[in-house]
Amino acid sequence: MLLPSARPLFSLSSTLLLALILIPSYSVCAEDTEFGLGTKIYSQGCAECHGEQGEGVQSEYAAALIGDASIGELAEVISDTMPEQDPDLCVGEDAVAVARYIHHAFYGEAARLRNRPPKLALARLTGEQLRQSLADLYGSFAGNTWAHEDHGVNAIYFDGDRWNDKKRKIERVDSVIDFDFGHDSPGEGIEPESFYIHWTGTLKADRTGDYELVLRSTCSCTLDFGHTQRKLIDNHVQSEGRTEFRKRIRLTAGRGYPFELSFIQRERKTDQPPALVSFCWVPPGGVEEVIPQRNLLATSFPPAFSLQTKLPPDDSSYGYERGTQISRIWDDSTTQAAVEFSQFAGDELWPLYQQKHKKDSNENRAKLRTFLGELAETAFRGSLDEIARKLYIDEQVDATEDDREAIRRVCLLALKSPRFLYPTLDSNQTASRRVANRLALVLYDSLPVDDWLLAKIQKDELATEAQANQTAWSMVSDYRTQGKMRSFLYHWFHVGGTDEIPKDSEAYPGFDQAVVSDLRASFNAFVDEVVWSETSDFRQFFIADWTFTTDRLATFYGDAWKPVEAEGPPLRRSVSDAKVRMGVLNHPLVMSSLSYYKTTSPIHRGVFLNRYILGRTLRPPNAAFAPLNPDLHPQLTTRERVSLQTEDVNCQVCHERINALGFTLENFDAVGRWRETENDRPVNASGNYLTRDSKTVTFEGASDLANYLAKSDDCHKAFVEAAFEYFVKQPVTAYGSDTLDRLTDKFRNSGFKVRDLLVAIAATAATEPLKTQEEA
Structure with a gap:
């Protein structure tokens, strides 16, 4: 994590010192009409190093002069620390004048919006959007999923070592798969020497990442995962002495993966093994455990696709992932992703499509052309015109007599096309289609494939904000939205890593x-x-x-x-x-x-509270920051040690904010346990916060802070802005200078309902660009 700067919010160079010496006198009454005095001091003493508009022009002062401090705070910084060589040269009314000019000209949010109004940026799919889009592209042929409330696994128990309806003895929902039957019967009416259990269900992934699936069985077993044709583990002919099977697979958040697990105890004349079976996993960052009931659904979802190709990380410098960087690594990875998907399209989707349309005419390979046309239109989020159909479908089918080769050609062309990789290149589509595209992108990180949503497009029922809002309500509780919301909260509470x-x-x-x-x-x-x-x-x-x-x-x-x-x-x-x-x-x-290996870190916690929870701007440090070793000051508490290290006036410019909030959480040690003493001394968890409107709020500890945050305008606005930018992946101000305030007011008036906020964000992102285009 970046620590807060140990330097001022901005630093003025030695040029200012020279200018202040050479200018014999200046005062507010001399020539300051509005910002005249501040303009003169800045242009003659600061611009050489910091730039005419505070953009930074030298390596030591390359960072732009922007932030959210008030004029009073800026004036105090200037008065206390500027110029670095002699801070007493710019104080009082002069410091206020410079602060007023800087704040008005380029520092404050209003100035930044005035000088450089944010615009919607053309962006490619992020890694997660690519994974989700390919999963839904597959699902558009394999079948849509649904919400399911019953957790667990469907189980059928048979007397005898094979499927025999006449010997079906037990049908039930097992909470998990973790059984040690030993030499006993698994249920009434079943002989312990020979039985067969067939489990079917769906595994739901809460987080995108690498999972290790672990099947333990002392008997014959098979596991199909993701599709009945994908045999992930096959021990039908039991391997002598082998009872543990591990497979590593990447799963995608908010997705359900159907599976079938067969467990067979075959009668043996000698050495009948005890019957034991468990289905476990190691989730990303977790430890091995029996797959919990909350992640098991007692239903079988349609076959599912999860991209295994490794994708490079996306740019997160703006606080949310953006698809802005184009590199050779990214280009290669998207090619590999297209190749991987084409294999599944040929092996699984094409046979499924042929089966569903076996009565349709196949003159001139019409079925294949129709299948590939539907695939391309889904990927492109809109219809194909004749020119595109000829290029993407007909020419590829005509080029080879091998259906699988034609499918590979079309997948590679379509999935490498800007029309797929750049999801907002849909201006030639209807308003309803564009709204549906954006709703799916915002809430699902994907493309629209659900039958009911496609029907709304066909009926042109998404052309208004009210229709978009209503549709978003139908989408907000989807597993895909739930997965994205959890990822956002991991990000906002800073526990993603x-x-x-x-x-x-x-x-x-x-x-x-x-x-x-x-x-x-x-x-x-x-x-x-x-x-x-x-x-x-x-x-x-x-x-x-x-x-x-x-x-x-x-x-x-x-x-x-x-x-x-x-x-x-x-x-x-x-x-x-x-x-x-x-x-x-x-x-x-x-x-x-937010702690160190041995001790807490009020600085990390203070940065977290300022930057994430309250949405305040903090400059990164100009140099590496190493905490004082607690072993060198064993008699000091953490609070005293941090205060000692940051007591310099230049450090205090930032750390006055940071420490004052970080200290409020000192009752919680480095592993989050409550403590009332440190080094046999009472913990001092008092602190304060200076709001955006320069009001100081004091706290006696974490409880005071928590109660304040629950009702804090700064916190509410920070959450709305962070949620908007995480879900939409565009700056909220690009949708209008009043959008953040408007959404925050809606959020507050709803009783702070998070789902209401998500709907409002999605509807705004889906319809606001259309208004702009119509006005243009």
Whole structure:
């Protein structure tokens, strides 16, 4: 993580010192009509190093002079620190004059919008958008998914070692697949020496990443995953002595993958093995566990595709992923992705299409041309004209008699085309089509394939904002939207990179990868409950006094983490404890990731609160920042040590903000446990915050801070802006200078319902560009 700057918000060069010496006198009454004095001081003393518009012109001062500090704060910075050689030369009314000019000319948000109005940028698909789009392109032929409420796995138990309807004994939903039958019968009416169990269900991935699927079985077993034709594990002819099977596969967030697991105990004359079977996984950053019931659906979704090609990371310099960088690596990866998809299109989608249309005419390979035309139109998010159809379909089919080769040609051409890779190149499509394209892109990171949504396009029922809003409501609870929302909250609460959180084992015995995995499950379950509950109240992120817990977390974190019910599923609701819990603001996953190996880090926590939770601008450091080693000052608390290191006046320009918020979380140690003392001294968790309108708010600790954030305008606006830019991947101001305020007001008036905000964001992103085009 970037630490806050140990230098001022901006630095004036030695040129200013010379200018101030050479100009014998200047005062507000001399020539300052509006910004005259400030303009004169800046142009004669600052512009040489900082640029005429604060853009920066020298390596030491290359960063632009922009931010969200008030004029008063800027004047104080100038008065205390500028020029660096002699800060006393520009003080009082002179400092105020320079601050007023800088703020008005280029520093403040209004100035930036005036000088360079944001525009919608043409962007390619991000890596996640490419994965999701290809998954839905496959699904447009294999079948659409649906929401399913029953969790677990459908199971059929047979007496005998094969499928025989006459010997079907038990049909039920098993919560998970984890059984040790030993030498006993698995159920009434079934002989223990010979039986067959067939499980079918869907595995739902909450996060995009690499998963390791682990099947353990002492008996014959097979596992089909993603499609009945994909045999992921085949131990039908039982391997002698082999009982564990592992497969690594990349899954995509918000997607369901159907599977079938067959388990066969065959009667043997000697050495009948005990019957044991478990279906486990190692999720991204997690530890091996039986696949939880919450990730299993007791239904079989249609076949699914998950891209395995490794994609390069996208640009995240603006605080959200953008598809702006074009490189050889990206170009190669998209080619490989197209090749990978073409294999599945030929092996799985084409036979399926032929089966569905076996009665259709096939003169001049009409079926293949129609299949490929539908594939290209879905990928291009719109219809093909005759010229495009000839290029992308007919010429490729005519070039080869091999159907699979024709499919590979079309997939490579279509999936490498700008019409697929640049999703907003659809100005030639109808208004309803463009709205549907943007709704799917914003909420699903994908393209529109659902039958009901395509029907709305055909009927032209998406041309108005009201229609877009209504349609967004039908899309907002989709698994794909849920997956994207969770990814956003990982980003906003700054826990996206917490796959591993190493800590000193002597200082924090028991804090291991298993605890981190449980903390992630706890965080996931809590944010899901807040967002998708009936209330969907954003404020619960800060003021809820409960969470989800496990027995392992209760053992490590103490009574406040005990579950309400002593018995139940591994992950269940905790007891309430307002003293040590403030929603997820102080969740141990957050607190431990914002700490060092041995100690807390008020600086990391303060940056997080300023930059993410309150949306304030902080400059990155000009040089590497190394914390003071606590072993060198064993008698000091962390607060005292940080204050000592940042007491210099230049450091305080930034750290006055950072430390004052970071200190409020000092009651939570480096692994997020509540503490009241450090080094046998009471923890001082007091702090403060200077709002955008220059009001100082004081806090006695994390509870005060949490209550403030729940009702803070700065926090509300920061959340709306971050959500908009994460989901839309464009600056919110590009949709109008008042869009952020308008969406924030809607959010507030809805009772802070997160789902309402998502709908408003999607409808705005889908319809606002159309208004602009119509006005133009």
